[in-house]
Structures are given as structure tokens and as C-alpha cells.
Amino acid sequence: MGREPEFVTLIAPVKGWRAVNFRELWAYRDLLMLMAWRDITVRYKQTILGPVWVILQPFLTMVVFSILFGRLARIPSNGMPYPIFSFAALVPWGFFATSLMHASNSLVAGASLVKKVYFPRLIVPVSCIGSALVDFFITSIVLAGIMAWYDVTPNRNVVLIPALLFLAAMASLGAGLWLSALNVRFRDVRLTVPFLVQLWFFLSPIAYPSGLVPEPWRTFYGMNPMVTVIEGFRWALLGGSMVSWKMATLSVVTALIVLVSGLYVFRRMEVAFADVV
Helix, strand or coil, rough: CHHHHHHHCCCCCCCCCCCHHHHHHHHHHHHHHHHHHHHHHHHCCCCCCCHHHHHHHHHHHHHHHHHHHHHHHCCCCCCCCCHHHHHHHHHHHHHHHHHHHHCCCHHHHHHHHHHHHCCCHHHHHHHHHHHHHHHHHHHHHHHHHHHCCCCCCCCCCHHHHHHHHHHHHHHHHHHHHHHHHHHCCCCCCHHHHHHHHHHHHHHCHHHHHHCCCCHHHHHHHHHHHHHHHHHHHHHHHCCCCCCCCCHHHHHHHHHHHHHHHHHHHHHHHHHHHHHCC
């Protein structure tokens, strides 16, 4: 009997730009789900309150905003109770901020795995989107409870929330790809991420409606994809006025540019990840 033929798979780095291999990503979908689940379990390991932090952080932020901005500063809330107004913004913002912060540090945090085993490196930051989705669903349940407390029923446009969530995922993944790739080479990037997220927070209509932004600045303001996500989230749930089509289009275009450029930079620098990280 002859020897069985040996099949060898040669894995070699590719220089320059290479398109994303979605078939390869699909083949590693089990690893993607495992990494997302690992991120959830590790995040709350050895904590006293555990997953309760997912609810406690936005809820306490809502309470502080309701006192400072709702009662003292009397910032308009588009005719809605201010707690619902602010919490309806904190739910999609929490998804965006969580996925962005974890994606930006994902390659460095998973350095031991990146060095040892081959798999599509794109899975590492993408898995952070999956773990942030769990937090989103938990806080959405709390939002439903707050709406029931104030006897507010969801608007029929609630069916558009998945599209708005997809826009937030595009923006967070695009920025996360940029930051995660740069963080491998320049470790001080991780120190700037909390400041960047905090700045992005105040540049988004969370504590205030976007209508307070003067007209000459509306175009630049619309370049922030979270403006359309947050205002669209409120509109889909509570009704009222939606952002203009001009601002919405600008937000979508900006998110696409950030995502495509992030993919380009990530794939360009991917060859050196295992050596540098």
C-alpha cells in the first residue's frame, strides 16, 4: 500500500491591498462567536455586580442628566419626558462606545492568540461588535421599562431601528479598525481612545436635541454618523421630527468612508501584526 497523499496549506503574507475574503470570514464564524462570548465573560469576571453594570452605567447617567440638564438647565427634550429622551440616546450610544473601545484594543489584548494561530485577523475587532450587541439588547429592555413607566408607546417606525443600529456598527467598526491597527504599532493610541470617545459623546445629541445646533454648523454636525443614529432612534421609538435627509445622507456617507478606509488600513498593516504585537 502506498502512502496517503499529504495536503499542505501554505499561508504567506500578501503585500499591498487585498479585498476582504468574506468566504473565509464565514468559514471562521464559530471562532467569531466564541471570541464574542469570551469578551462578554471576561469583561465581568470577578466583578461583584457582573452584568448589572450594563444597566447601572446608562441608568445613573440618565439620572444625572435629568437633574442637571432636564431640571436645572432646562434643555428642551422635544416634548418627551427628559429621562426617556436621554436614555433613548444612551442605548445606541452605549453600543457604539462599547464596540469602539473594545475593538481599538482588541489586537493588543489578544496578542497571544494572534502570534500563535492563523485566522482572519479581521475577526478580532468584529467580535467586539457582537459582544456589544448583547449589552444593547439588555439596555433596550430597560428602556422599554422606562417607557412603560411613563406610559409611552413605541412609534410604528420602530421597524427601522435595525437599520440605525447597522449604521452605528459601520461607524464603530470603521473607527475601531483604524485604531486597532494603529494601536499595534503605537501603543499610546489606547491612551487617546477614552478621550476620543468622550469628545464624540459631547459632539452627539445625547443630552440635547440636534435642533440646538445653529444652521451654519448643521452640515459639519451631520458628518457625525451618531447624530443620525441617535435622533433616528428617538424618532423611531417616540415619534417627533427626524433629522433632515441631507444630514442623514451625510452621516451614511461618512460612516462608509470611515469603514472602507479602516478596512484598507487594517488589511495593509495586517501582515506585520504577529511580528509587532
